[in-house]
Amino acid sequence: MRKFGQLLSAIIYQNIAVIIAVGVIHELFGIYGYFYNDRILLLVNPIYETLLPILLAYSGGRLIGGGRGAVVAALVVYGLTLASSVPIIIGAMIIGPFTGFVVNRIERQLKDRIPIGFELLISNVITGIVGVFLTIICFLYVGQTLSAGIKFINSMVQSVIYSGWLPLTAVIIEPAKVFFFNNVINYGVLTPLGIQQAKELGKSIFFLLESNPGPGFGVLLAYFFRAVRGKRKSIKLSIAIQSIGGIHEIYFPYVLQNWKLLFAVIGGGISGNLVFQKFNVGLVSIPSPGSIVTLIGMSPRADIPGIIIGIFISAIVSFLLSYAILGRSSLSSIDQEFETQMATINTLQNIDHFSKVKHTIEIKKSELKINEIEAIDSHKQIKRVLFVCEAGMGSSSMGAAMLRKKLKLASLEIDVNNTSLQDIDSNVDLIICHQAFLKKVQEAAPGKIYYSLQSFTNFQEYDQVVEKLKAAEKFTNNK
Numbered sequence: 001m002r003k004f005g006q007l008l009s010a011i012i013y014q015n016i017a018v019i020i021a022v023g024v025i026h027e028l029f030g031i032y033g034y035f036y037n038d039r040i041l042l043l044v045n046p047i048y049e050t051l052l053p054i055l056l057a058y059s060g061g062r063l064i065g066g067g068r069g070a071v072v073a074a075l076v077v078y079g080l081t082l083a084s085s086v087p088i089i090i091g092a093m094i095i096g097p098f099t100g101f102v103v104n105r106i107e108r109q110l111k112d113r114i115p116i117g118f119e120l121l122i123s124n125v126i127t128g129i130v131g132v133f134l135t136i137i138c139f140l141y142v143g144q145t146l147s148a149g150i151k152f153i154n155s156m157v158q159s160v161i162y163s164g165w166l167p168l169t170a171v172i173i174e175p176a177k178v179f180f181f182n183n184v185i186n187y188g189v190l191t192p193l194g195i196q197q198a199k200e201l202g203k204s205i206f207f208l209l210e211s212n213p214g215p216g217f218g219v220l221l222a223y224f225f226r227a228v229r230g231k232r233k234s235i236k237l238s239i240a241i242q243s244i245g246g247i248h249e250i251y252f253p254y255v256l257q258n259w260k261l262l263f264a265v266i267g268g269g270i271s272g273n274l275v276f277q278k279f280n281v282g283l284v285s286i287p288s289p290g291s292i293v294t295l296i297g298m299s300p301r302a303d304i305p306g307i308i309i310g311i312f313i314s315a316i317v318s319f320l321l322s323y324a325i326l327g328r329s330s331l332s333s334i335d336q337e338f339e340t341q342m343a344t345i346n347t348l349q350n351i352d353h354f355s356k357v358k359h360t361i362e363i364k365k366s367e368l369k370i371n372e373i374e375a376i377d378s379h380k381q382i383k384r385v386l387f388v389c390e391a392g393m394g395s396s397s398m399g400a401a402m403l404r405k406k407l408k409l410a411s412l413e414i415d416v417n418n419t420s421l422q423d424i425d426s427n428v429d430l431i432i433c434h435q436a437f438l439k440k441v442q443e444a445a446p447g448k449i450y451y452s453l454q455s456f457t458n459f460q461e462y463d464q465v466v467e468k469l470k471a472a473e474k475f476t477n478n479k
Helices: 004-014 017-030 040-083 087-110 119-161 166-203 215-225 230-241 248-256 261-279 292-298 301-325 326-353 396-409 434-442 458-479
Strands: 384-391 414-418 430-434 451-455
Touching: 004 017, 004 040, 004 087, 004 166, 017 040, 017 166, 040 087, 040 119, 040 166, 087 119, 119 166, 166 248, 166 261, 166 396, 215 230, 215 248, 215 261, 215 301, 215 326, 230 248, 248 261, 261 301, 292 301, 384 396, 396 414, 396 430, 396 458, 414 434, 430 434, 451 458
Parallel strands: 384 414, 384 430, 430 451
Antiparallel strands: none
16 A cells, blocks of 8 residues: 555656645635736646646656657556546556556566567557557546546535544554655655645645645654754754745654654644644645745735644644653653664664665674675766655655765765655665665665665764765775
8 A cells, every 4th residue: 555655646746846836826816816816827727627637647658668668658547538528647657557557467467469560560569559459448437437426525525524524634644754654654645635625626735735844843842942052053954944945754754753752743734734734725736845935826815824823822732732742861861862762873874875775784782893804896977866765755855955065075076866655766875764664775776785774964964974975986086
């Protein structure tokens, strides 16, 4: 189920520019906009009803079936749009990958059975026939059935929105975010629902449920006031990145240090959702990233006060609960445990992170004496570094930017980029990720060199990476 959610989030992420563009049109020229213009609004329906579903299907088909699967998926969903009486965005996100899967399976079956010299001809003909067959099926039968299903879902969604249950979605959303399901929930579930509702009403509360920075801000603020002065600098940076930069992954490790803080973020999420529901506010499109700036930018003019109040209330509730949970004695023990873990992780990193890490590594204290040069002796010079996170934006983008600055100061010419878990380049020399994703990264790109970070805002860890890269380059040049 997680993989399916990651697939949906990857499909949305690759087309997020189109979704935001429609949001900007709504924000400026829509019924809640600053310069209402019904002529410009004529652009919205064709985008929602035809262009966006085709793009989503194309992306889904490409992720599963490559370029050929992408083209066939776009054709199939075009037939679907012609037969549908409502936007079939959710349907396109399902049918696109399914079409890519069908094309991929057929190509695998035919791979070793086609006579030499006829590969291109037979593959193109068979793929075209599959495209025609699926397009006709969707046009004649699937379109109206899917439209009826989407209308039913929309009526159910409307009943949930105006019921007392909507604020309680924070009980699921907030803990799931902390365990790095944030992109799956936001892009895979809430965004399709939000797009569907925004098409009907011009705005949607679903865009606010996960992107609200208030709960995380409250946790970080509590840590700031509870921490000793020497540790406040990094927390202050985390607060700025989380609330203004919109990278919520920054506060997840703080909550994971003390599981009781889950009650704080849940309380903050519920209170914020209550305010959003009470004021009947929403956003015109997805705020990406979930920054206070983008939330206000995607807010209808009349909804801005209600959204700001909701964020503020959720932050206050989360702060008060977090501050009460983080008693000075418990915080002291947490800091000590955190420092112990960091020391252990750094020791292990000195040995293993620039070797091809296996899924299970057992190291005794007596085995911790090893020359770092020997650890990188068998590897080529590192020229391409890739930061990886679940969706390929947010934390990995920030980490890549920070490392690029460090490498520039160290006069190292190394290419640093970021990507999602699904789009890891096979030609990369070194993969860097959060330690929580190390196992998944190893499974997605086996046989690479890995380095895991405890925190994307810990400058010392970036300095360690730079020192290791310098040592690797020096050793390679001296060979």
